Amino acid sequence: MTENPHPFSTLTPAFIMDAVESQGFVCDCRTLALNSYENRVYQVGIEEGEPLVAKFYRPGRWSDGQIAEEHDFCAELATHELPVVAPWRNAEGQSLFCHDGFRFALYPRQGGRAPEFDNLDNLLILGRFLGRMHRIGAVAPFVHRPVLDSRSFGYDSVELIRDRFIPPELRESYTAVTAMLLEAVDAIMAETGAVRYLRTHGDCHAGNILWRDDAPHFVDFDDARMAPAVQDLWMMLSGDRPRKLAQLDALLEGYTEFNEFDPRELRLVEPLRALRVLHYSAWLARRWEDPIFPATFPWFNTPRYWNDQIIELREQVAALAEPPLELP
Structure with a gap:
């Protein structure tokens, strides 16, 4: 013991x-x-x-x-x-x-399996339910739960990693790439202008959706927070640009049956992805004293992990410079 x-x-x-x-x-x-x-x-x-x-x-x-x-x-x-x-x-x-x-x-107890995001019919159904969810989520704000922003997900995450986890020989590279990344994130958010923040699921990935009887069941609202509506949509998009556009079209076809969607929010997809990458590493770091984390994520906090992380962040800087997804 x-x-x-x-x-x-x-x-x-x-x-x-x-x-x-x-x-x-x-x-x-x-x-x-x-x-x-x-x-x-x-x-x-x-x-x-x-x-x-x-x-x-x-x-x-x-x-x-x-x-x-x-x-x-x-x-x-x-x-x-x-x-x-x-x-x-x-x-x-x-x-x-x-x-x-x-x-x-x-x-x-709720049974089910992870949804298939490659199935456009599934995305149409998910879009309908998310449109309804966000319509209700916009009725009133959270008072106590946090807001998704670049400070909590970005800058705080970088400070923790830079000061306590990144190897000394990689600190300069990590500091430089995260500075570029967060500068671009803030610039895009400022250029996008004020968008509506509402109560969202906050962590709407495949592991938090159980598919059964041709319908989704949303679970684990532990990360619910105030965020733009697109926060609950972008994690369902994957693949090359044409594939993402097809997925987005299916999602929003269902979504807009029940709720309006501000197309300006599509400019936030890559900034939100960037913040999630930073936040994920910081989450692992903050929980590293919990024995289940080193046992489950043995690849974290190794020189190879931090080298790969810097490469991924550089790729994300490039992604931020690409034209955003657009509705037809």
């Missing part, structure tokens, strides 16, 4: 079942860890009932108010019959619970 075990090490099967049973359920002693790194998520068997999914929040990441906004947003979307997996609420309407120092939430 280490002298300073990580807080998540206390999440034994007995602890998990005690937490679930504190809300009136009776567990059948079956627990299964699900893929999750930021938080810890488990499928828990329930006697005479369907299994539940228990999500234990990483200590210190979100405030109670920020988690409440995540839950309330999901509940609001579910009320409008959108296919989101919202947290269970008890008779008093509570969805965030505490057990022996850990905050947790319970969810119904």
Whole structure:
């Protein structure tokens, strides 16, 4: 046993079942860890009932108010019959619970597989649901949850990596390329002008969408934040430019059936991609003391990783200079 075990090490099967049973359920002693790194998520068997999914929040990441906004947003979307997996609420309407120092939430189990973004019919369907989601997301803002901006995702990420992780022999190159990247990101955002920020899923990649019965189910709103609508669209685009344009056309065909889309936001696709690249490395760095991270991402924080990262950032600088995607 280490002298300073990580807080998540206390999440034994007995602890998990005690937490679930504190809300009136009776567990059948079956627990299964699900893929999750930021938080810890488990499928828990329930006697005479369907299994539940228990999500234990990483200590210190979100405030109670920020988690409440995540839950309330999901509940609001579910009320409008959108296919989101919202947290269970008890008779008093509570969805965030505490057990022996850990905050947790319970969810119904939702099966499904990752959607095929290469299937244009799937993108049409996803666009319709995202159009509806954003129409609701624009009704009121988040008060406690953050805004996606170049400071939090970009500059803060670069400062952490430059000061604590990048090897000395690569620091100059990393500093130079990230300075160029963030200067270009800020310039493009300024040139684009004021666009509408609304409540978004925030991390709408294939792993957070479960496809079943020809329909998507959106899960894990843990990164929900105020952002432009295109933040929930651009991660579904891949391939060369003609392929991206075909995917975009399908997405927006469905999206605009329910909501307007500001075409100026297409100029933000590559800046948002650049910020995600920076933020992802910083996320790994911030979590490196969690034992699951070195075990799962052994390639991180190696000289090869940082060399590849600098090359990727240079390619992203070039991408920022390319003409943006445009609607026909």
